[in-house]
Amino acid sequence: MIQLIIKRLAIAIPTLIIIIAFVFGLMRVAPGGPFTNERALPPEIEQKINEAYDLDKPLIHQFGIYLSKIAKGDLGPSYKYKDFTVNELILSGFPISLTLGVSAIIISLFLGSLLGIIAAIKRNTIFDYTVMGVSLIGICVPSFVLAPILSLFFGLYLGLLPISGWNGGNIYNLILPVVSLSLPQIAIISRMMRSSTIETLNSNFIRTARAKGMPKRRIITKHVIRSSILPIIDYLAPATAGLMTGSIIIEQIFGLPGIGRYFVVGALQRDYTLVSGVMILYASLLMLLILLSDILRGVLDPRVKIK
Amino acid sequence: METILSVNGLSVNFDTSQGLFKAVDNISFSIEKGECLGIAGESGSGKTQTFFSITGILSDNGTATGIADFNDVDLLKLTEKELSNIRGKKIGFIFQDPMTSLTPHMNIGNQLIEVSMVHEKKTKNEALKKAKEVLDIVKLPRIENLLKKYPHELSGGMRQRVMIGISLMCDPLFIIADEPTTALDVTTQKEILKIFNDLKKFKDITIALISHDIGVISEVSDTILIMNEGHIIEKGNCQEVLISPKHEYTKHLLSCVPEWMK
Numbered sequence: 001m002i003q004l005i006i007k008r009l010a011i012a013i014p015t016l017i018i019i020i021a022f023v024f025g026l027m028r029v030a031p032g033g034p035f036t037n038e039r040a041l042p043p044e045i046e047q048k049i050n051e052a053y054d055l056d057k058p059l060i061h062q063f064g065i066y067l068s069k070i071a072k073g074d075l076g077p078s079y080k081y082k083d084f085t086v087n088e089l090i091l092s093g094f095p096i097s098l099t100l101g102v103s104a105i106i107i108s109l110f111l112g113s114l115l116g117i118i119a120a121i122k123r124n125t126i127f128d129y130t131v132m133g134v135s136l137i138g139i140c141v142p143s144f145v146l147a148p149i150l151s152l153f154f155g156l157y158l159g160l161l162p163i164s165g166w167n168g169g170n171i172y173n174l175i176l177p178v179v180s181l182s183l184p185q186i187a188i189i190s191r192m193m194r195s196s197t198i199e200t201l202n203s204n205f206i207r208t209a210r211a212k213g214m215p216k217r218r219i220i221t222k223h224v225i226r227s228s229i230l231p232i233i234d235y236l237a238p239a240t241a242g243l244m245t246g247s248i249i250i251e252q253i254f255g256l257p258g259i260g261r262y263f264v265v266g267a268l269q270r271d272y273t274l275v276s277g278v279m280i281l282y283a284s285l286l287m288l289l290i291l292l293s294d295i296l297r298g299v300l301d302p303r304v305k306i307k
Numbered sequence: 308m309e310t311i312l313s314v315n316g317l318s319v320n321f322d323t324s325q326g327l328f329k330a331v332d333n334i335s336f337s338i339e340k341g342e343c344l345g346i347a348g349e350s351g352s353g354k355t356q357t358f359f360s361i362t363g364i365l366s367d368n369g370t371a372t373g374i375a376d377f378n379d380v381d382l383l384k385l386t387e388k389e390l391s392n393i394r395g396k397k398i399g400f401i402f403q404d405p406m407t408s409l410t411p412h413m414n415i416g417n418q419l420i421e422v423s424m425v426h427e428k429k430t431k432n433e434a435l436k437k438a439k440e441v442l443d444i445v446k447l448p449r450i451e452n453l454l455k456k457y458p459h460e461l462s463g464g465m466r467q468r469v470m471i472g473i474s475l476m477c478d479p480l481f482i483i484a485d486e487p488t489t490a491l492d493v494t495t496q497k498e499i500l501k502i503f504n505d506l507k508k509f510k511d512i513t514i515a516l517i518s519h520d521i522g523v524i525s526e527v528s529d530t531i532l533i534m535n536e537g538h539i540i541e542k543g544n545c546q547e548v549l550i551s552p553k554h555e556y557t558k559h560l561l562s563c564v565p566e567w568m569k
Contacts, residue, residue, distance in 0.1 A: 204407040210364050211402070212422050212473060213395030215388075222421070226412045302412055302457040 001295060008291045012284070019283045020070070023276045024063055027267075034079035034270045053079065066273075075280070076273035080266070086277035089262055094281070096166055097251065097258035101243050103178045108185035108239065113232060115186070116193025117225065123198060131190060138187025143246050147180035147253045164255035177254045181246050185239055189232055197228040226300055233300065236293040237286060244282055311481055311513050312361075313337040317373035317383075319353065319360045319537075330356045330369070332537040340480075343507055343514040345528030345545060347521055347560065353537040354517045358483045362398055363390040378480070396426040399474025403486035405466035409458040415469055416454030422476035434476075441472040445502055464495035471502060481513045482506070488523055496523065503527045521564050525549055533557050 035041065035049050050056040054065055069076055075086035115135075119128040154176060155163030167173045200206060201224060209223045248260035259278055266274035298304045319331035331353040338344045346354040360371035361382045375382040378397070382390065394400070402408040410418060419441070420434035429437070435454070442450045445468040458466055467487065474482050484503070488496040504527055506512045518524050524531060524545065531548050533540040533556065541554045552558045 204402065204404055205410040207364060208400070208402060208408045208470075208473075209410065210391070211362070211394055211400035212425075213391040213393065214421065214425060215391060218421075218425065222413065223410050227410075300412065302414075303459045 001298070004294065005291065008287070012287050015287065016280060016283060017067070019279060020067065020276060021063065023279045024066065024272070027270060027272045027275060028059060030270060032270055034272060036270070053077070066276075070280070075277035078266075078271055078274050080269050080271040080274065086273050089274065090259055090277055090281060093257055093259035093262060096169075096256055097247055097260060099169060099174070100177055100181065100247055100250070100256065100258060101240070103174065104182040104185065104243050104247075105240065107178065108182040108189055108243075109232065109236075111182075112186040112189025113193045113229065116190040117197050117220070117228070119190065119194045120197035120201065120228075121220065123194075128194075132194070135187035135190050138183050139191075141184075143180045143184055144249045144253065146183060147176070147250055150176055150180050151254070164253075166256050173254075177250050177256060180253075181243060181250050184246070185242060189235065189239070192231050192235060193228065196231045197224060200224050200228040203227075230297065230301060233293050233296050236296070237290040240289045241286055244285070309340045310337050311340045311342075311378065312515075313374075313376045314357075314361065315374040315376075317357065317360065317371065317375060319356045319365065319369060319371045321366075322368045322370070330537055331360065331371075333373070334534075334537070334539050336532055336539060336542060338481075338513055338515065340513055341507070341511050342530060343503070343516060343528045345524030345531045346515060346517045346534060347519065347524050347531060348534035348540075349519060349560075351536075352534040354534045355485050357534075358485065358515060358517065362394055362400075362483065363387060364394070364400075392426070395422050395474075395479075396477045397480050399477075399479040399482040401467070401470050401474050401482065401484040401487045404490050405463050405470055406490065408470060409466055411458055413457075414454065415456050415458070415461075418469070419454075419473055419476060422473060426477050437476060438472070441475040442469070444475060444505075445469075445472045446498075447472070463491055464498065467491060467495070467499055468502070471499070475506075475510075478510075479512065481515070483515045483517070485517045486519070487516070489518065489520070500526050521549065521561060533560065 033055070034053075035046065040046075041049070047056070054062055057065070066076065073087075075090070078084050078086050078089055081089060115131050119131045122128050151161075151163040154161045161176050162170075162173050163176065165173055206219060206223055209219045214223070247258065248263055250256075251258040251260035252264065259281070262274055263278045265271070266278065314337065315335045316333050317331060317335070318329065318333050321328040321330055330351075334353075334357065336344075346357070348354045356365065356369070359365050360369065361375035361377070363382070363385070365371060371383055373383060377393070380393075382393070385393070409415075416435065416438060419438040420429075420431060423429040423434040423437050424431065438454065439450050442453065447453055447465060447468050453461075453465075458469075461469065467490075471487075487503075488499050491499065500523065503514060503516070507514060507527070514527070516524060516527055528545045530543065531545040532542040533548070533554070535556050540556045541548060541552065548557065549561065552561055
């Protein structure tokens with residue numbers, strides 16, 4: 001396992017450099033720059049600013065400076081939030097996005113798998129049809145449609161939950177964003193879990209377990225789940241990617257001061273370092289999750305050798 | 308002789324998209340204690356479904372009607388829970404495909420001991436002791452080591468031995484072997500059949516051996532039952548039926564056995 005982790009870390013570094021280069025290039029290709037305003041700055045001042053931020057140097061030189069800074073763990077100054085470095089901005093927003101993302105992923109995994117298993121066991125019953133029907137809606141309706149509807153209903157009409165703000169991480173403020181973020185994932189996961197559970201239930205080794213006279217509950221817990229959960233483990237990384245992109249929108253809708261906001265604002269205002277910093281964070285997280293899902297798969301399925 | 312299983316007027320129907328399919332049509336037969344009954348017939352003749360139906364492991368779209376008295380209990384009248392108390396405890400199963408019939412993520416030891424732990428409420432250590440015993444009966448080597456292995460680490464023949472071991476965990480009265488040697492090579496086939504012969508001789512276990520291979524059946528069975536399209540075509544002493552078949556279909560079936568095997 002340690003071998004796998006070392007190997008992945010070795011791959012992660014060049015991958016990150018490619019991602020950084022890509023974002024770096026894309027941001028420069030986009031018209032305008034961080035200091036482009038409606039009213040043009042006097043040339044001398046622009047010159048001074050560009051010098052201060054190394055923007056006057058050739059691109060490849062700028063990239064080199066940026067990379068060497070990152071190697072030291074410094075993501076550079078933000079061009080737009082002038083008194084802050086990117087590190088500070090990310091540190092202030094990340095705990096919020098992380099709380100949101102982790103709660104959403106735990107809830108989606110747990111509820112999605114549970115609903116999927118029950119639907120598979122009780123297939124072609126009312127429960128199955130209800131779960132599958134609702135999950136179809138969950139897949140079709142994007143979270144940016146769901147979120148306003150939820151906040152309108154539970155926030156304004158019923159007055160049960162606050163519709164925006166972080167409020168120091170108050171659990172009531174978290175409910176609506178987490179629910180709107182995880183519902184589409186619950187829908188996808190429950191459908192995946194249902195079909196893989198049905199497939200497992202029809203396999204020969206479940207027939208053996210039945211022939212051994214094992215009670216139903218034991219068959220499900222000991223023989224079925226560990227096999228049927230495997231596709232969900234593989235889906236862990238794509239689900240995280242989905243939650244990340246989802247959270248950018250959800251944070252906007254519910255006015256949460258996470259990093260999703262910096263990503264959008266940064267991209268619009270050509271805040272090169274900020275966008276790049278958030279990208280590095282997202283990419284690292286995603287690679288971490290892929291590693292985690294590979295390790296989990298190896299633990300759950302003895303046929304997979306971790307190398 | 309004491310009759311262990313007596314089946315009367317058994318029919319099995321499957322509800323398919325093309326309508327009701329009659330897999331087994333009103334058949335009756337019985338098995339004496341200690342007997343080995345071979346059930347021969349081509350694919351789809353209903354030989355497997357006969358035994359799946361009386362033990363309640365038909366697939367969901369199947370229904371069975373009739374009487375199947377096992378030790379004076381009609382199996383077809385039992386609830387799923389009552390049946391699962393008999394399966395694995397009094398009736399052991401061996402399936403056709405050893406490659407897929409064992410749970411891939413559970414080690415051999417756990418797959419064996421759970422049978423005794425669930426049915427006989429044995430402790431883990433007692434069950435492990437029994438597991439080593441049965442693995443010895445099926446002649447598997449290096450048992451300690453084997454208990455910790457996973458199915459994919461074993462060969463087909465070894466897996467089938469484990470499968471037989473599982474069926475023996477609770478000292479069953481009756482074993483249903485559904486094409487137990489079909490997926491194995493000829494050498495392994497011989498060894499597995501030898502185990503069956505030993506079980507018959509030393510353990511006095513009643514065996515129903517389902518196979519399309521007359522050669523396999525003739526090596527172990529005392530009596531034979533020929534099935535075709537859900538009906539019993541012929542039944543009787545194995546040697547007699549094979550030497551002088553009375554029915555056209557049986558002759559036809561026997562003509563498919565290569566000359567040198569006879």
